[in-house]
Amino acid sequence: FTMKPTIKMIEDLSLNAWPSHQIQLYDGWLLRFSYFYTHRTNCVEQIGPSSSLSRKKINFCEDAYHRWGNAFHLQRSRLFFRMIFEKRLIDRRYAVQHVTEVMTLDLAPWQITMPPVSVRLERTINDRWIQSLFALKSTTSAIHRQIVPSMYHAIPKDTLAASITNSDGQIVAIGLGILDRSYMGIYAIHVHPHYRGRQYARSVCTSLLNRGKELGMTGAYLQVVEGNTPAKRLYLSLGFEDFYSYRFRVKELF
Secondary structure: OOOOOOHHHHHHHHHHHOOOOEEEEEOOEEEEEOOOOOOHHHOEEEOOOOOOOOHHHHHHHHHHHHHHOOOEEEEEEOOOOOHHHHHHHHHOOOEEEEEEEEEEEEOOOOOOOOOOOOOEEEOOOOHHHHHHHHHHHOOOOHHHHHHHHHHHHOOOOEEEEEEEEOOOOOEEEEEEEEEEOOEEEEEEEEEOHHHOOOOHHHHHHHHHHHHHHHOOOOEEEEEEEOOOHHHHHHHHHOOOEEEEEEEEEEEOOO
8 A cells, every 4th residue: 555645744754854954943934044055954944834924924034044144045835825925925025946846756666677877875874975975066165064964964764875986986976865654755866977878867766766665665755956857857757756846935135
């Protein structure tokens, strides 16, 4: 029996999967802050009933992010905010940014197959994997290099860190599977530019899905930024289907 996912379920899983450096809880809203490492870890998310959608509440959040020294980000999915609140954000000159598509896969019919390229899977996220992530993303920010390892090590769920190395032993492709309940979230798929077009990303995803199936996972989910056509094409070919999308409304505070 495969449990059909709901938007709320996937939102909960993705919150568990990707901790922020700091958080505050305010009237059903979760304020997340990570020195602008990713949109998702630097935004406001609604996680429960909210007694107010007033201007005062927006001001509170803006003040919090101003103290953090960060732009104020507000995630919006089709699950949450009312149109009247959307209008308030527009009136306050919040711009749409970073539309994200969430896709899901039923693993019940998934056939375990050999990936085109050999992939190493480890149950822990080690420093070598994280340093390879920085290299593949060209992460040069000193504060990100300081805080991001702690964010990955703080993931409270079982993980599968995937990597592909070249003949010199350098990691040239990575991915991450995060297991929660009966679902696997697929994150951090990155391939070195010189190795793209060699089915490395497909191999990483296939290996993660294979192991997830072996471990009893019944489904998988992932997030892809709208307009990332190569990634979307890969995920569709693996059997993922569009489920819902969300977007961020952003207002610069400085």
